[in-house]
Amino acid sequence: MAAICFTKLPNPSSTTAQQALNRQRHHHITQPNSLIVPPHSLNSFTSLPFSRKILTTRLSTHLPISATVLSSLPTAKPERLGSSGEKVPKWSWKAIKAFTMAELEARKLKFATTGTEALLLGILIEGTSVAAKYLWANGITVFKAREETIKVLGKADMYYFPPERPPLTDDAQKVLDWALDHKLKSGDSGGEVTTSDLLLGIWSEVECPGHKILAVLGFNDEKAKELEASSSGPGFIDG
Structure with missing residues (x-):
């Protein structure tokens, strides 16, 4: 008959067993991925100063935030600014905001450039200027304008990633220069170049997409004259 051997298990309270348990605990603590936090202590864990520091570091590493504050809009004729004795008008902050929204809209539609259709959008x-309120009051909304934009220019490639600031098209640059010239010719040297000037500039470029979209949505020469009459003269505030 085969002999049966019995092995005596170590007593958990013995010194050898206690040392093994201590080594196991030490192993878990020293391993960076083995830290176990009980559910009831999560709140206190996330409130620790070092955890906020780690979170801030990760956000700054993976979510970069860039912001550009514009004080003026680009012009194709910089030599004319300040070349004469007349005071150069500034752009209103609502016009600058509308331009910034145009760049964002061009990126949203995945267009490679910022065109007159983006300026209109x-x-x-922006929505609070005299020009915006006039368009909305006449049934020309951002939803209709965006829909017509896609009809005129077509949908962009959904896998295309536009630049952070899509460059202006030639037509869009002409619109900005027209708006500035229009303010200079008005004789209101102390006034600002407004979104109304910007909208009238879009309408002045007959072959541009922005003009075509406006025409389809019911804007015409009479409405352009009405807008100009309501947004001209000294002391006019854009909004």
């Missing part, structure tokens, strides 16, 4: 999205 920027005016509508």
Whole structure:
């Protein structure tokens, strides 16, 4: 008959067993991925100063935030600014905001450039200027303008990633220069270049997409004259 051997298990209270348990605990603590936090202590864990520091570091590493504050809009004729004795008008902050919204809208639609259609959408999205209120009052909304934009220019490639600041098209640059010239010719040297000037500039470029979209949505020469009459003269405030 085969002999049966019995092995005596170590007593948990013995010195050898206690040392083994201590080594196991030490192993878990020293391993960076083995830290176990009880559910009831999560709140206190996330409130620790070092955890906030780690979170801030990760956010700054993986979520970069860039912001550009514009004080003026680009012009194709910088030599004319300040070349004469007349005071150069500034752009209103609502016009600058509308331009910024135009760049964002161009990126949203995945267009490689910021065109006159984007300038029109920027005016509508800004929403608080005289030009924007006039368009909305006449049934020209950002939703209709965006829909017509896609009809005129077509949908962009959904996998295309536009630049952070899509450059202006030639037509869009002409609109900005027209708006500035229009303010200079008005004789209101102390006034600002407003979104109304910007909208009238879009309408002045007959072949541009922005003009075509406006025409389809019911804007015409009479409405352009009405807008100009209501937004001209000294002391006019854009909004």
